[in-house]
Amino acid sequence: MQEKEMIEHLSDRKTLMSVRELAKGITYSDPLKTGWKPPLRLRRMPRAKADELRRKWHILVDGDDVPPPARDFRDLRLPEPMLRKLREKGIVQPTPIQVQGLPVVLSGRDMIGIAFTGSGKTLVFVLPLIMVALQEEMMMPIVPGEGPFGMIICPSRELAKQTYDVIEQFLVPLKEAGYPEIRPLLCIGGVDMRAQLDVVKKGVHIVVATPGRLKDLLAKKKMNLDNCRYLTLDEADRLVDLGFEDDIREVFDHFKAQRQTLLFSATMPKKIQNFAKSALVKPVIVNVGRAGAANLDVIQEVEYVKEDARIIYLLECLQKTPPPVLVFCENKADVDYIHEYLLLKGVEAVAIHGGKDQEERENAIEFFKNGKKDVLVATDVASKGLDFPDIQHVINYDMPAEIENYVHRIGRTGRCGKTGIATTFINKNQTETTLLDLKHLLKEAKQRIPPVLAELNDPLEDEETMAKESGVKGCAYCGGLGHRVTDCPKLEHQKSMAIAGSRRDYYGGGGYRGEI
Secondary structure, X not given: OHHHHHHHHHHOOOOOOOHHHHHHOOOOOOOOOOOOOOOHHHHOOOHHHHHHHHHHOOOEEEOOOOOOOXXXXXXXXXXXXXXXXXXXXXXXXXXXXXXXXXXXXXXXXXXXXXXXXXXXXXHHHHXXXXXXXXXHHHHXXXXXXXXXXXXXXXXXXXXXXXXXXXXXXXXXXXXXXXXXXXXXXXXXXXXXXXXXXXXXXHOOOEEEEOHHHHHXXXXXXXXXXXXXXXXXXOOHHXXXXXXXXXXXXXXXXXXXXXXXEEEEEOOOOHHHHHHHHOOOOOOEEEEOOOOOOOOOOEEEEEEEOOHHHHHHHHHHHHOOOOOOEEEEOOOHHHHXXXXXXHHHOOOOEEEEOOOOOHHHHHHHHHXXXXXXXXXXEEOHHHHOOOOOOOOOEEEEOOOOOOHHHHHHHHOOOXXXXXXXXXXXXXXXXXXXXXXXXXXXXXXXXXXXXXXXXXXXXXXXXXXXXXXXXXXXXXXXXXXXXXXXHHHOHHHHHHHHHHHHHHHHHHHOOOOOOOOO
């Protein structure tokens, strides 16, 4: 009963609706119309055939009038320069999320995409966005100060930069082939705002942004969203976890009309479901692997290692596979310590964390991507969707407190059908709840469960008991498989953050005991 009340209370929140929409009671009942239609043979595909294809590709869908899956990029009616660029990049066949996600998005439908990092989800929102921008530009060329037509919001600068680079890769061949110029803008902190404003003044078609800088530009009326009809929230679970809900809501206040909204997330806890349901219009949910479950293309090895023995064992683990290797830590001090230790041992290593400036982080990522450095040591800042396509091995120097972060971390390897290895060190510092979540995740992914986890006494071992207790398998709030909502560590963290926030409000916004 307690769990039911908590879930209902969370469901009442309308996080994604703007203040204007809430105040005026504005609701949209029909998806946006687009000029795109799938080929006739796809439109005539019997429902049984479409369902058979989805089963074959392990695609789960939910929603009304779901567009048929497309097994070939040519069925999407993309311009030839874009198809050629796909072939140049070695992308000849769509991945499962692309097979179903691209027809859904091109049709103008709102969508929730549940896919682990490395599944090819970026193209699902990038390619249709370019098509939207092209269509708008060809109908009526953009004028100075106008735009954007579409926007992508990312939780980190690194992910935003990576997404922007993907967009540019497709815009160059379009321009060379004589198509109208499409101007994208990377709108992130740590970059001179004047350069960003110069692009806006010329007229901008596409914006890729982090919430903070975007909110600043909109608040200062340097940019408007009057013509923006396409919005993607990438890594939506991370956006919520990092406390960007209020920033996103402020951004929503600047939309003047209905938009097509897409949410992408590696995990889909209850909070994100509610976050999505409040603003999406008849959304289609496309799930390519159970939300919260780890990527099955990763061999997950969990080792019990004493605190003071970890650094020695790390060196041994680095010798298991050839580079590149990613090492994750929970805190900045450990990142710096490991980085210095590896350099002393002659290992070509670089490090990134939130304490390093933007240039240092970008250089480290570039050296690692180009193969000049073999090991990248990082906090979770590097697991927010960054694309390192050839990672063979991920090492978790410590087990993250939340199972979702574990899923994000190991999602760096085993990408696009290649098998990777994830090694995780655990010891007595981890809570029993965290270890039980890990145990259930390993079990679901059909991985070896080490004796130290197998010995854990689990009152919810029986899945039927677990479902009976919470109404779903695992925690109804965060999706963790080893605990219920009443014991949820994430919910406890949210409560403590809310209490801290109310204290700040009580003491005021500046001066003594307040933030200046």
